[in-house]
Amino acid sequence: MTERIHDEVERVKAAGASAPKPGRDPVNQPMINNWVEALGDTNPIYVDDAAARAAGHDGIVAPPAMIQVWTMGGLHGQRNTDDPLGLMLRLFDDAGYTSIVATNCEQTYHRYLHPGEQVSMHTTLEDVVGPKQTGLGEGWFVTTRNVWTVGDEPVAEMLFRVLKFAPRPASPDRSAVLRPIVGHDNAFFWEGTAAGELRVQHCPTCGRLRHPPGPMCPSCGADKQDWVVAAGRGTVFSYVVHHHPPVPGKQLPFVVALVELEEGVRMLGELIDVDPATVHVGMSVQLALTKIDDELTLPFWRPAS
Amino acid sequence: MTAVGETLPELSIDATPTFVVSTAIATRDFQDVHHDRDKAQARGSADIFLNILTDTGLVERFVTDWAGPNARVKNISIRLGVPAYAYDTLTFSGEVTAVDGDDITVSVVGRGKLGDHVIGTVLVTR
Incomplete structure (x- = not known):
């Protein structure tokens, strides 16, 4: 099993970056508004043209941390068939590592984005490490690197690490208590x-x-x-x-x-x-x-x- | 003048179910564990919980609340600890750990009832 995993990891690594996947919508004010409203972010450069210009921007900008939002798959999203993370998730699902938890996210922003810009994202498989014994169960750490581009220009990058793990069998009854073993001595x-x-x-x-x-x-x-x-x-x-x-x-x-x-x-x-x-x-x-x-x-x- | 050791004003976030759901949807994350308690519990979670895009966004908000609108966010690196379930309260605290010209590095911790939920580093210039 482990050998099959290593072979597939090497194959996906060698295949390199996935084809760029465009976001559903260009960077846009309504989605920015939803974000700042939900998160309670009152930074005026995201909603006020004059404030953004006063801060040295060329008009309203999107929150940098929204970069991933522009290319999210959405409610009925399907991963592209060449998406390295999708390929890895399927590989580990098939191998019994059916659960997932994100562990690290490192985003670098090369510049701020303005409403109207169309962002695309491509992904490469950076690293796969495992099997590791973790608090959640045995699993594999899968690290991918995403690059967002506008045209040919890289505007942001993200290193993303997930743990694909096999949940422990039969979750215990948490309403019970551990009962002592009572014997002659105690x-x-x-x-x-x-x-x-x-x-x-x-x-x-x-x-x-x-x-x-x-x-x-x-x-x-x-x-x-x-x-x-x-x-x-x-x-x-x-x-x-x-x-x-x-x-x-x-x-x-x-x-x-x-x-x-x-x-x-x-x-x-x-x-x-x-x-x-x-x-x-x-x-x-x-x-x-x-x-x-x-x-x-x-x-x-x-x-x- | 920003100096190493300067602490940021704390930010407290009530992670109500409404907050968990509205931030998940605002980040276009439709995974059921972020909006459907039955499904979240069936998958072994205590309740719905915050998604990672929101964590990054909250860390960004926490730092720019302090750094001001002129700041430029260059990098946000976060590591996830314990989950932040609905009805938790997250308290963000931060400290300047490096100053290099205009570059300011801030370490951030978002702590909830169960312990450290998000531990991160943010690089801003201003």
């Missing part, structure tokens, strides 16, 4: 949260507290366990802000903190009701038990009141 902990207690394992032989629960004491090796009830107060020892990937039942981003309890052990948990930007090491937090259903109560943490 049942007391989850029975505790359900009872409104934060229980910490305790060694009856040497007295050491430990978390997470385990069958033997790491200090003295005793294989007996009991537990004590923690006060539910602590400080943030360390934390991460989780942006990606999605986690069932979680709104992104969320904060996972390693909380150092007053009793001395450390415990991982989600820190809720907090702006991630304000979380810091040493922050005082308190337990926030949250009943999910009759069988599960999860321990969260929130800033201490």
Whole structure:
């Protein structure tokens, strides 16, 4: 598969630039007006002849960033058969990389355009890199270069990069929560949260507290366990802000903190009701038990009141 | 006199559904993910989201709001981060990073609820 992709990439690169594709309409005031109205751009050189001339232009000019708009395919647009990006999209669609996201856009404007000018665009395939493991899934970065011309004169250029990726199979149920695996060693902990207690394992032989629960004491090796009830107060020892990937039942981003309890052990948990930007090491937090259903109560943490 | 380190006045954009749809159409981008929430969600997005032409346009507006009508925009390079879904609020901030004669380079970040949505560099002369 990868070999077929490389062969096709080389073929399209070697074919060079696509034939120039003219915009549907020349640069025109109504489309400029729609743009400045939608984007809220009040720069007068786009709508006021006198202001444009005062700024040194030869009359009204189009916003430079509109360059791509003039050659967009429109509602029922079809790509030309020699369009390198279209060829690449089809190649990767067929190879199972069916999703697309734009990642980079670099536009260079050689001069401003005036209403009435007819713009055409041609495209070359610059580069294809992959397969890469990305946050979205395995994919390929496809980079094309567009050149806009008026007659033979290049007026603007654009380097455009998209990621064509294979979306991860079977999107998870985001309304669910991750449920703990409850076994012999940790049942007391989850029975505790359900009872409104934060229980910490305790060694009856040497007295050491430990978390997470385990069958033997790491200090003295005793294989007996009991537990004590923690006060539910602590400080943030360390934390991460989780942006990606999605986690069932979680709104992104969320904060996972390693909380150092007053009793001395450390415990991982989600820190809720907090702006991630304000979380810091040493922050005082308190337990926030949250009943999910009759069988599960999860321990969260929130800033201490 | 513009100097390196000068910061631009912030620009706040309410990305209402109306804003997302009207900018998509004004940029002649009729991809369904920019105007049809059902389709956007079926494709795995939380909602409709801003298109890239609008991002470039907003970055241009943000810089020329500051640079004034005499400025000439020479280059806009943007990198996309997290999506900007409908009902987000984007805050654009920027700083002059280089001055070379009339050429001014400005770094721009547009930040939304989910984090940095667009990170860019703009070259203007004035």
